[in-house]
Amino acid sequence: MKFKFDCSENIESFLVQTAESLEGFEGGFEPQVRPADERFGDFQANGVLPLAKKTGRNPREMAQDLIDALPACDDWEASIAGPGFINFKLSSDFMLKWIRTFDHPEKAARSALVEEPKKIVIDFSSPNTAKQMHVGHIRSTIIGESLARLMVFCGHKVIRDNHLGDWGTQFGILLYAIKRENVSLDALGSDPIAELESLYRKGTAWTKEDESSLDKARKELVDLQAGKAENLELWKKIKDISMDSFHAIYDMLGVQFDFAHGESFYRDRVDEVYECLLKHGVCKEDDGALVVFHPEHKRFAKQPFIIRKKDGASNYATTDLATLSFREEEWKAEQIIYVTDGRQRDHFEQLFMTTRKWFSAENRATPELSHVWFGTILGEDNKAIKTRDGQPIKLVDLLNEAIERAGRMVREKNPELTKDEVTRRAKIIGLGAVKYADLSQDRTLDYVFSWDKLLAMQGNTAPYLQYAVARISSIFRKMPEGADSSILETRAPETPHERALARKLLFFPLALSQTLRELKPHFLCTYLYELATDFSSFYNHDKVMVEDRPTQGLRMLLCLRTKTFLCSGLDILGIETLEKM
RNA sequence: GCCCCCAUAGUUUAACGGAUAAAACAGUGGUUUCCUAAACCGUAGAUCGAGGUUCGAUUCCUCGUGGGGGCGCCA
Numbered sequence: 133m134k135f136k137f138d139c140s141e142n143i144e145s146f147l148v149q150t151a152e153s154l155e156g157f158e159g160g161f162e163p164q165v166r167p168a169d170e171r172f173g174d175f176q177a178n179g180v181l182p183l184a185k186k187t188g189r190n191p192r193e194m195a196q197d198l199i200d201a202l203p204a205c206d207d208w209e210a211s212i213a214g215p216g217f218i219n220f221k222l223s224s225d226f227m228l229k230w231i232r233t234f235d236h237p238e239k240a241a242r243s244a245l246v247e248e249p250k251k252i253v254i255d256f257s258s259p260n261t262a263k264q265m266h267v268g269h270i271r272s273t274i275i276g277e278s279l280a281r282l283m284v285f286c287g288h289k290v291i292r293d294n295h296l297g298d299w300g301t302q303f304g305i306l307l308y309a310i311k312r313e314n315v316s317l318d319a320l321g322s323d324p325i326a327e328l329e330s331l332y333r334k335g336t337a338w339t340k341e342d343e344s345s346l347d348k349a350r351k352e353l354v355d356l357q358a359g360k361a362e363n364l365e366l367w368k369k370i371k372d373i374s375m376d377s378f379h380a381i382y383d384m385l386g387v388q389f390d391f392a393h394g395e396s397f398y399r400d401r402v403d404e405v406y407e408c409l410l411k412h413g414v415c416k417e418d419d420g421a422l423v424v425f426h427p428e429h430k431r432f433a434k435q436p437f438i439i440r441k442k443d444g445a446s447n448y449a450t451t452d453l454a455t456l457s458f459r460e461e462e463w464k465a466e467q468i469i470y471v472t473d474g475r476q477r478d479h480f481e482q483l484f485m486t487t488r489k490w491f492s493a494e495n496r497a498t499p500e501l502s503h504v505w506f507g508t509i510l511g512e513d514n515k516a517i518k519t520r521d522g523q524p525i526k527l528v529d530l531l532n533e534a535i536e537r538a539g540r541m542v543r544e545k546n547p548e549l550t551k552d553e554v555t556r557r558a559k560i561i562g563l564g565a566v567k568y569a570d571l572s573q574d575r576t577l578d579y580v581f582s583w584d585k586l587l588a589m590q591g592n593t594a595p596y597l598q599y600a601v602a603r604i605s606s607i608f609r610k611m612p613e614g615a616d617s618s619i620l621e622t623r624a625p626e627t628p629h630e631r632a633l634a635r636k637l638l639f640f641p642l643a644l645s646q647t648l649r650e651l652k653p654h655f656l657c658t659y660l661y662e663l664a665t666d667f668s669s670f671y672n673h674d675k676v677m678v679e680d681r682p683t684q685g686l687r688m689l690l691c692l693r694t695k696t697f698l699c700s701g702l703d704i705l706g707i708e709t710l711e712k713m
Numbered sequence: 714g715c716c717c718c719c720a721u722a723g724u725u726u727a728a729c730g731g732a733u734a735a736a737a738c739a740g741u742g743g744u745u746u747c748c749u750a751a752a753c754c755g756u757a758g759a760u761c762g763a764g765g766u767u768c769g770a771u772u773c774c775u776c777g778u779g780g781g782g783g784c785g786c787c788a
Contacts (some may be wrong), residue, residue, distance in 0.1 A: 164729095164731090166729075166731095168732095169732075171731095171732085171733085172732070176731085178730095178731055181731075181768075181769080183731095184768085185767085185768070188751085207747085213732075214731085214732050215731085215732085215768060215769075216768090217731075217732070258788095260788075271742070290747055297755070297788060300787075300788065301787065301788090302787095303786095334784085356749085363728090395788090418785085419785065419786090420785095420786090421785065421786055423785075423786095428780090430715090430716085431715070431716055431717095431784080433746085434715085434784095435715085435716085435783095435784050435785090436784090436785060436786090438785060438786055440786090441785090441786045442785085442786060443786080444785085447786070447787075447788080448787075448788045449788095451788095472788095473716095474717085474718070474782080474783095475717095475782060475783060475786080476783090477717070477718085477782095477783075478716085478717080478784065479783090479788085507718080507719085507781095508781080508782080510781080514780070514781065515781080516782085527725060541751070545749085545751075552721075561751090561769095572727095573725085573726060573727085574726085574727085576719090577718090577719075577726085578718085578780095578782090579726095581723095584725095584738090585725065585738095588725095588737085588738075589751060590737085590738080590751055591736085591737040591751090592726085592736065592737045592738090593737085593751085595751055596737095596751065596752085597747080598751085599751050599752075600752095602749070602751095603748075603749060605750085606748065606749060607748045608748095609748095610748060611748085617722075618750090646729070649729085650729080654726095655729090658727065658728090658735095658736090661737090665736090668752060668753065669753070669754090671748080671752085671753085672744090672752070672753045672754080673753085673754095675747070675748065676748060676761095678749055691748095712749085713749080713751075
């Protein structure tokens with residue numbers, strides 16, 4: 133039998149093949165093999181129960197028939213339990229063989245987890261220019277980057293695109309404020325983005341105070357969109373200043389984009405959207421605006437998707453349609469993943485429906501469209517943290533605070549380190565903690581912002597995982613000369629902790645494929661945490677450097693794989709590791 | 714008005730319709746002559762309410778309660 137990276141597939145095909153020639157199992161038997169509770173075994177197959185229900189047979193009898201029909205196999209033992217579950221206990225030799233074989237998870241994942249590599253565009257982060265990123269912006273950036281890394285890890289071709297909000301109505305007000313205050317954008321001091329933000333606030337206040345200010349701000353926007361040189365030049369400078377501040381954060385987070393085609397990039401492509409949608413009868417004029425309704429949909433039959441405003445201006449919907457078209461046409465995207473706040477779910481549902489109608493009218497292939505949405509970060513009042521109310525916490529402040537807290541711990545534990553080394557470690561630990569805190573819970577959940585939640589360094593946190601890696605590294609560092617050759621001579625896992633760790637290693641492919649299927653990084657986090665937990669127990673109970681060569685060999689092998697899997701997994705999450713901490 | 718999301722130990726979370734609901738933090742009691750105590754080993758503690766579907770429900774359906782969000786010119 134072919135040895136699979138995801139060994140549940142081995143068990144599954146084993147069951148399916150046996151069931152094929154078995155009475156009562158006709159008509160599509162799905163074994164449903166998944167990791168079992170340790171008390172029962174390593175894997176369990178639940179599929180007999182629903183089948184028994186369908187055929188009206190006794191599930192325990194059916195399970196017994198299936199077990200009896202299984203060919204003899206040294207790799208695992210099958211047994212029946214409960215109402216008709218089949219439990220599989222893997223043999224120690226099988227585990228050892230698996231662990232020996234899969235020394236390169238990235239290589240294995242490429243061939244095993246993905247049938248056909250795809251061209252995937254991931255649209256994430258996407259902040260608005262002229263404003264600073266605040267804590268509310270962290271989710272799209274962290275989740276998007278992590279999904280991008282996962283896709284790459286599994287062999288897909290990924291394009292990361294930062295769809296900046298750089299053509300919105302904020303520029304009317306901002307340009308008006310700049311001109312009214314006679315501000316030079318070349319002399320904004322040490323924190324230019326903060327200056328722009330306060331100018332924007334002033335501008336907003338003025339436009340609320342009197343009509344004439346509002347009119348002037350509107351005029352600035354119209355002039356900008358009409359291509360007035362002065363306004364374009366200011367706009368360009370604002371964008372540069374914004375990009376500088378974004379890049380400072382992206383550098384800290386280790387995020388890089390292939391493109392940052394913001395909304396402005398598509399400003400000359402919106403007319404084509406109107407033309408096409410009108411031509412194919414997808415949109416219509418309604419109350420002066422151009423809108424799309426979907427009569428077949430219970431809600432969007434009446435809730436409009438506005439693609440051109442009454443005043444003839446484009447909006448978010450228009451640029452998104454133009455963007456989608458561009459990505460399909462120019463990049464040949466086979467899948468597009470949008471990572472945004474859940475409040476935009478209606479928008480994306482409408483966008484996707486509209487696109488499908490448009491593309492099918494032109495016989496264009498519609499890429500697979502996925503809206504990967506996440507919950508909102510809330511303030512103490514249970515409402516979204518927003519720029520306009522009060523002072524939201526700047527993202528850069530959150531990250532710096534994380535580094536500082538980690539730095540205090542590093543210094544405390546290693547007083548002898550140089551300042552540079554403390555800083556280097558503090559960045560990896562502190563930023564890892566923040567990323568993990570966000571990634572480790574289901575992305576669809578809202579959560580209330582809390583320093584202690586985001587910056588925790590004990591328990592189920594990134595530093596715990598990093599610590600496990602550092603301890604493994606330490607073992608190999610302190611190993612006597614030539615001891616690594618013992619890895620060639622190993623016995624099978626026997627002690628409870630060896631077995632638990634070995635078994636957990638085998639589950640890595642399942643964690644990857646589940647994360648890939650659901651596009652939810654918290655599945656990977658949970659797995660990595662459990663792996664690190666099993667390692668820590670093992671480490672505390674079973675000494676690696678022992679006299680007995682086969683025992684030492686096995687334990688070194690377990691350490692080696694644990695480290696590889698932890699590092700690969702953390703890398704997918706965008707979290708770095710350390711040799712020492 | 715229509716629609717969407719959420720509700721699990723004191724707190725923050727996990728559980729692809731499966732077995733005795735899993736962790737972390739905070740409690741509490743232990744473990745460093747031993748490869749890093751950012752650790753390990755104990756201990757205590759929970760599914761919002763009422764119905765329903767199912768062999769089996771935290772998970773699916775209905776109703777209710779509570780919190781948040783979206784819906785004609787923001788993104």
